[in-house]
Amino acid sequence: MDFMASKQPENSLLGPEADSQRTLYPYVTGTSVVALKYKDGILMAADMGGSYGSTLRYKNVERMKAIGKHSLLGASGEISDFQEILRYLDDLILYDNMWDDGNSLGPKEVHNYLTRVMYNRRNKFNPLWNSLVLGGIKNGQKYLGTVSMIGVNFEDDHVATGFGNHLARPILRQEWHENLSFEDGVKLLEKCMRVLLYRDRSAINKLQIAKITEEGMTISQPYSLKTYWEFSAFENPTQGAVGSW
C-alpha cells in the first residue's frame, strides 16, 4: 500500500543503495604534513606527492593552502576530500567577508569549524578521509592545531600527520623550543622531512615549506632536499652476508 511506504529523500544515506555513496577507502592520497610554531608565526611543510595506492600518480599536488587572512591549512589523506574541504572553507570565508564588519575568522575559529565538520561526517559514517593541520596567527596569538578523520583534535607547539607522528614528532620533542628563528625553524622542518623521505615509502623529494605570520602567508617554490646514499654498505650490499645472492 503506497501510503504506508516511507520514501527516503534522494540524498539520504539510509538503505542498501546508499552504501555505494559512502567512503570506504581513500584513492589518491597525500602523506605526512609537519608543522611547528616559531618566533613570528607558524611554519608548515608537506611534499607534493599524490599517490594512487602504491603508484606515485601525481607529483605537483599543493597540500597546503591559505585560509582567509590568518590561517594555513595542510592536509594528508584523500586529495579529493581535501578539495571538498577547501570548498566548504571558501564558503565560510566568503560569508565572513560579506559581513564586512572589520572582523575576520582566526585560526582558532577555522579549526573549530573543521573539527565540527569532520566529527559530523564521522557520525554519518561517511568520513572525509583526511588528517588536517591548521596553523595561523591573529593579533599576535599563534595557533597550531590538528583534526583527524574521526574528529580527534588538539593543539600543540608542533604537530604532524600520518608517518610524521612516528618519525617527526620525536625529533620535534627533542629540538623544538620557544621562539625559534625562521632559519632554525626551516632547518628543523627539513630535518624531519629528510627522515620522512628516507623512511616513508609514499614520500617524494619535492616539498614546499609554507609560513604564516601577521603579514600573511608565503609558500616556497617546490624544492628538493639533499640526500646521501653513498654509504659503503649500499655499494656492495651482500658483501658481508653469507648465503645472499
Added chain:
Amino acid sequence: MTKQQANWSPYDNNGGSCVAIAGADYCVIAADTRMSTGYNILTREYSKICKLADKCVMASSGFQADVKALQKQLAARHLIYQHQHNKQMSCPAMAQLLSNTLYYKRFFPYYSFNVLGGLDNEGKGCVFTYDAVGSYEKVGYSSQGSGSTLITPFLDNQLKSPSPLLLPAQDAVTPLGEAEAIDLIKTVFASASERDIYTGDKIEIVVVNADGIRREYMELRKD
C-alpha cells in the same frame, strides 16, 4: 556480492585516567593531561576536565572527539537552563542531565567514561560515576579511564568507604581534609603512571569548595 565491511572505526581510545574524591565541604577532581592513540602520544598537555557549572566539574576519558561533543552538549543545555531558571544547575541536576544525554545515544554511544564532581545544594562534596551509556550512581569517590583498574583498589583501601548496602545508609563522603585528599590523588596518579602507559605527563587537579574553584598541577613521568 557480500556487503562491504568498513575498514575504519568511528571510535578510538585516547587514553588517560580520571579520579574524583568527595569531602565534607570540598570535592577534588583530577585527570592526567596525556592524549594518546595506539602506542603514540599525540600531546602531553591536553585537559580532560571541563567546568560545567559554578559548583560542578566533569572529568572524562575515552574517545576525545566524543568527549568534546558531550562537553559542548552539556554546556549548551546548561546555558538554556540558566536562561529558563535564572540560576546555575546544581550538581545532582547536572548528574541526571549527563546520564540522560549519554543514554540518548544508547545505540551509537559517546565513548566517554566520566566522573562528575562538585558540591550539592548544601555545600557537601558529591561525586557521580558513569559508564559510556549513562548508568550512574552517587559515590564518595571514583576513578575512570585506562588507569582505573590500578587506582580504584588503592582508593578502596585508603578511603575505606562504607558499603552502600548498609542500613541505615551511611555517608560515603570521606572524613579526610582537602590537603590529604589532594595528596592521595597525587600518590595514585604517580603509581598509575608507573604501570599504565596511557597515564602520565602531568596531573591537572581541580578543587571545588565554598571559596570557588581552583586548579593545581603536578608533573608525572613522561615515558
